[in-house]
Amino acid sequence: LKTKSYQIKEVLKQLNCKTLRIVIGNLDKITPVNEITEIVQNSINNLDLVIIDNMDHEIIQEEEVEKIHEEIKNFFKF
Known part of the structure; x- marks a missing residue:
């Protein structure tokens, strides 16, 4: 995991996109908001960081799934 191809900062530098949207829950303990930031x-x-209140890393409630779907749809609107 020490090679550059596995280092997230190196991978992000190689992305060729106008905007990167990251959707994360504010209660996520696996990938906490402060670490992602x-x-x-x-x-x-061009980072578009979306933080969903009261959501953890494991998305099990239908309401959380709907919020994520809505964010994805909004991201791809023209």
Whole structure:
């Protein structure tokens, strides 16, 4: 996992996209919001970070799934 191809900061630098949207729950303990912010802040110019209240890493409630679906649909609207 020490090779550059597995380092998230290196991978993000190689992305060729106008905007990167990351959807995360504010209660996520596996990938906490502060860690995601730290990792991507200098790696991607156009970050669209969406934080969903009261959502953990494991999405098991239908309401959480709907919120994520809505964010994905909004991202791809023209």
